[in-house]
Amino acid sequence: MIFIENEGHTNPRLNLALEEYILRHFSADHDYLLFYINEPSIIIGRNQNTLEEINHNYVEDNNIHIVRRVSGGGAVYHDFGNLNFSFITNHDGKSLSNFKKFTAPVIKVLNNLGLNAELKGRNDIEVDDRKISGTAQFSTGKRMVSHGTLLLDTDLSEVAKALNVKMSKIESKGHKSVRSRVANISEFLKAPLTIEDFRKLVLEGLYDESEPFETYHLTLEEWSAVHQLKAEKYDTWDWNYGRSPKFNIQRSKRFTAGEIDLRIFVEKGHIKDFKIYGDFFGKEPVEQLEQLLTGVRYDYNTIKTVLKDTDLKEFFGDLQKEELIDLIYGEDE
Template identity: 30%
Template sequence: MDIKLGKVLKRFTLDFALDMASLLVRAILTIAVVGLLFGQDAAFWLRRGSRRPRPRPQPRCPDPTAVLPGAQTTWDDTFTFMCPDFQVIRRIRSAYCNTARDRVWRFDCESIPGVSVFHELFWSGWVNNYGGIMNYQCPFNAIITGFKSQHNDGREDRRWNVRCSKVYDMVTFNNVLSNVTNELGLPGDYNVSDGFYLRGMHSYHDNDYGVTKTEIVGKHRKVRHKRVSEGTPSHRRCFSSAIPDSGGVNTRPKPKGIVYRSTSTDPFVNLAFEDWLYENQDFTNTDILLLWRNEPTVVIGRHQNPWSECKVKRLQELGIHLARRRSGGGTVYHDLGNLNVTFLTSRDTYRRKQNLHDLVTALKGRWPSLDLSVNKRDDLVLNDTYKLSGTAAKLGRKTAYHHCTLLCDVNTQALKDVLVSGFDGLETTATASIRSEVINLKDVDTSIDTKVLGDTIAEYFMTNHQGQMEQVCDVDPTSEALYPGVGKIAEELKSWEWVYGKTPPFNICLRKPVNGLAVPLGVYMKVKKGVIVDSYMECPLLWVSEGVIQDIGYSMRGRRFRAVDVQAGLEKSLQSYRRMSDDERQFAERLGQFIVDKLV
């Protein structure tokens, strides 16, 4: 009975499935026939209920020259524009396309009256992030002469790189900020006013700027708010006058000038006083000229290696100081026959090359026979051959100083003796000095000495500032009452941690020739921040055991790269290693003494 009922149910299920399939086929055929009769395909009737409108094609941006005659860029492109030689930007025009969400640009340039050369040309680097605020002004009284720009499709914005150009004898003043030069989504056209020059730009980018647009759809009026994002911000530009049109005469009032002459000859005190002025003096309306001399000293740059720049051990034997200054540049030798000159100013009025040209003018005005010039490395040279002065600078956010040496009557024999490395196998990435032939001014004109040289420079400095020679001040930089904190700075500059510990990482190999060996023994060390972080030896195992070699290497690790520390480590190693034979101990002691003698 159960078997028969199962067969009946199975047959009923099969018949029902066949009937439903037949009905579905008939329905599809009916829809297809109706679609053919009415000229539409079946897909139209299947999609009819969704009521989704087809996307409208986006209008393309017109040709750039159609919306901005003479346009020099295209939509969404990366471009670089530079004015022709000796010209600056005078007019900026732009047009906007909502589809590309970008602007096209046209820049017009013209010459500056009386200017036939730019002494410095430099790019700022990117001055804004995509979507961020831009607020940039060319430093050092420079003027804008070009732009680079990149567009980002995702952020629908541009970032900018500014080309700045500088003329040494040009000083900008009367800085003013223009009105908004274009509204969001609208064309822009800005002409720089007569007598003014473009120095900077301020802008913002607005992704959420709403534009209300009314559209009629069927019989219903609907208001749609569309987001409009400009491909570049609306710009407010910052301008300042550089050279008036009245014959090119500079009407900027002279800044106040002060001349300090240090009574100290301690190199650490003088370097500390220089840095104290940099940190504590207000240079908004005042420039300072500092004249100073040092006892015999080798002064290395902030990022240099003393062991690769000079004979450190020889300096100690001769009683010559070793100092590391806080500015960059190369190594110089000071003694009382050398005059050091420091120009301290605000960052905006910093002018390194102009300072050097002023020195040339001052010296040639007093001694016309001197054939002085400034070379490409910003050195003062005599007869285009002999170096008289090295130069370096430190630039801060608001202040800056530029200092240089003047060889008047220096002990050139000592200079040549100590300014060579005492190590052959030293490898370093530290800044290396450029060796040059030097000469003393006194060798050219015997009437020149450091006192007359300083007075000549101070007098010329005062002619360019509001001040009199009577205002040249002899100052004692060790006075804590007048200059609180100078002593602390001097102690920092004198410390081992500063002079040696600030040395960039280096590797060194000390080699000791040994009779009977074709290859000398090698002691290898890796040094970071003046501390030996790794060391090992190359030595024949026939002379000493491998354990002794390893122990000598381990004994120097973690110790300062100086004689007293290394010697203490070697002595401790020799005392603790008891399996050493007498010959091994004698060899280890001689090798240790060789290493210590090489260090300071």
Template identity: 40%
Template sequence: MIYILGKSPSPQFNLAMEEYCFRKLTQYDKIFLLWQNEPSIIVGKHQNTLEEINTNYVRQQGIHVVRRISGGGTVYHDLNNLNFTIISNEKNGIGFDLKSFTRPIIDTLKALGVTAELSPRNDLRINGKKICGTAQAYVNGRMMFHGCLLFNSDLSALSKGLKEPKEVIHSKGVKSVRSEVDNILPHLSRKMDVREFAARILETIQQEYPGIAEYSFSEEEISLFEEQAVSKYSHWEWNYGQSPQFSIEKKTKLLEGEILVKATVKTGRIESLELFTPFGEWKELEGQMLGVKYTPEDLKAKLREGEADKWVREFTINELAEAIVR
């Protein structure tokens, strides 16, 4: 068994590193990783990104939005939470025991005077409040199980970044189940920072697996992570375009009147669009928006390159684009 301590705060780099360990370091039966991300929202593989996030807040705060390769719901990361990953090969046809994956965390908390329990939804809870969401991926007899421990995270940013949308959205994407959350730190008998908490978890792992050794990546491996961080995990097509098809109905009130938008979005691009305003039909304009990425920036660019002023007299281009996109 090996362990890896992440050194980068980049969510794109860390998810590339994690995927590499899962898919490529198959000579190791068990791998344990500890890592942290700067403020970011990590979306499950089968989720509709726009359905899960508060788009305006995320943009204003500069929060990364990245899709991972495992299922499950959307989670918030920052540098005051701690992410762990356990990768394991299945042997002799015996199924994976999720309780065993969370035992090092539960044991560490117990040693610190805190009782945590694994819920039926496979998250960890203290006094009924969620302190760790988990997810897993499975490929060819190999399991990756990971979780994000809310140690002293900004729960206000978590709540605002994952705020429930006001728009009516219909999709087949897996929807997150919101739970009441809490940080671990207030429950500890003495104060410590997240680094010391990480060290305590590693100590627990080392006691359980005495032969565990630290693994150091080569320069070549790090270059692979950096390339994958850009080509996949920073790419709009993966983070947004992979979302299942969805339809959205959205009303925006402006001084000039109300705009009602009905749109269908497939692979992150507008497949159909209807605009209802007090100023008549805009069928030609609606047609020009088909195939455009469902982002304010791309819609604004498309509106500016055409003859939008022919229709957009009552509203500015910025107002119209932001009325169309959540």
């Protein structure tokens, strides 16, 4: 086992790019272990609809990163109180979905810290029926990554706020997260631990479970390639939002101008079909608006830009532009 030093980087997009780079480009002759701690962020599962998982306004207002990972499973919140671990190994045909194999050494470390930790369900580590870790896996065919979270001292109130979805009436083929009763590991410790001390203890515990570790530092060329992967994939709207499965949205609201009922079909992050119904009165046919918005990226700022020069009073009467944009993309009261 070789331990990869991430040099203290806390940008989640860089850390996920590092993880994927190791998976795809490091020698298959070795197994690798990676630790990283992320700035406040929501990490979206590969097969999820991002909009179904986040409180968009809260995330925007608090500068919380939104990043899609390569593995499946549900959305998770990361911050500086959460330690992430990742095992990169060969895919032997038996290890995929074998979460017990990869969580066993982590659970033993937690047990040695005095926690009654055990694997519950398919992929969660729990203490006294409260989740303190979730894990996920991804395989390239020959290689695989098994990664997970360890909630040491995460701000659980932020978890609730950031993942409190306020956009209603979305029907999608994405895999919706199931919220569990979560807890911090710190609640079960006899003495407080900093995240740095916890990281050290977990690493030492994993050392004891394996052959002697070698620590590896990436070269400048390797870091350059990691940054390139981050820029080309993990920094992009297409990966983090546009990769969401197809979904339908039905949203309606009564305004001074009358009832407006929207039906929106989104595919690959773009509006493929847009219909407007209601009992409002307008001079121009709403089909013009429908055509204007069809094909554009389903993104708040993009929609705002497209409608910038449009006089909505011609279509609806007494209606403010922000009111329509909020109905198209905004969140519920």
